[in-house]
Amino acid sequence: MKSLKNIFRLIGLYFKVNLASAMEYRGSFLLQAFGMALSNGSFVFFWWIAFQQIDGTIGGYDFRDVMFIWAVTSSAYGVSNILFANMNAITRLIVSGELDTFLVQPKDTLINLLCARTTLSAWGDLAYGFILMIFTHGSDAGAWGMFLIAIVIGGLLMTAVCVSAHTLTFYFGDASLVGGMAMEFMINFCIYPEGIYRGFVRVIMLSVIPTSFIVHIPLKLARNFHPGWMAALVAVSALYCCLAYRFFYKGLRRYESGNLLITRL
């Protein structure tokens, strides 16, 4: 319990430091966040055109449903890249030997490593999800409740998938391509209706790349809440994160230091 408290404390401290550092370059920070939000916004246009072409739903989702999964995906991605942006750099840190720096520090190596960097444009992703929810779901309390829960669960699951993919570097060498692919697959399976996929892909979405738990099950719960499904969602997500955490530390045992001397500024 104490260790969990320490982890949250470390995440909080890194968040403060990273935010203060971002605020030193306010212009760049705001421009990047605004650019990202605008960039995401263009996809509303795509879906508007797509739904104009037909009368009804696409893959079982209507326009509001698609906007919900977009909002959750965008904000969850924002959360993971604001708090744990270094997840995308794990392979580079392992291959270059920069991991040594984190190993000698008296903190949880994985958490310390993940939180050490933030992405400025991710604030735009986070804000975009909220803006989309305001415009498409207004004061729908149920949808807002599930949205807030889903961005926390989604942010953690996205990080867990990315960590797992990059951890393969310990076993097979440079896994940056696998890491990039995992993130791309995850986002692409998140932002389109679940019903457009069949068979094997649906199995993947419920297991290796758990996008169903990031957006599609939260959408079902927002439409029609069920405590059993909610409990299953939280339990599976927690299990996935724990497995990713354990997988990283198992892989870490194979790491060999190159005695690289670097300075963290």
Add this chain to the structure above:
Amino acid sequence: MKAVGKYITVLRISLQNAFVYRSNVLGGFVFYIMFMFVFFNLWRAIYKSGEVAGYSLVQMVWYLCMTELIMFGCRTGVFFQMNEDVKSGSIAYQLNRPYHYVLYQFFNALGGMIFNLLLYGLMAIVIGMIMVGPIPGFSFSTLPYSLISIVLGMCINFFFLMALGLTAFRLEDNTAFYLIYQKLVFMLGMFIPVEFLPGWLQTITRYLPFSYMTWAPARLIVAFSWELFWAVVPVQLLWLTVSFVLTMGMYRYGVAGIQAHGG
């Protein structure tokens, strides 16, 4: 002739480089297949209610194969290269070399674009055939004309990206412009054919360059007609001229402000 010869040499070397480092496209292939898989599933779900705005599902899938081909073919990183050259100051080292910087960058990227076009072109054909089969009414005799349009579309995109990259001479952070440009290309032709847009937007789109990068060549591939060819290719040539002149202007304006202090 000598002036042209050096650029041909640059092109030859960049083409050789592209073939030597051919495994670099492996990651691109995976992403190309993934995007096509997602879009195929999406449009198949949309087409459950019948034909949409004059495109059959087969035409739509081939249309996307072609627009993605053009975008993957254009992956030269020219925008980021310009940013890097300008911000790091390395552009200063290239000013006194016996070539024009803009033309050098173009021919240096052209090798990669030709290589991408060949490899992703094969990939597009394989994916299109597996997903939906051949394009109805397609004739190989018109393919060279469609290819002209594809190459023009790629060149227009290249020069606009280069012009955007060169804004780094005057702007500290120009990434937002890149993101906005990219989304305009996506939405005005790449993901959605122009025919799907509302009437008022179609009118505006025809006066902008974005649809001539992806929509025009892809439409020629899936439904070739001479009327369309003569309607779009002259406009593509016009936009190519505009983008080239704009790039040269941006370059001259930027270079005029360079201050070199030795070192």
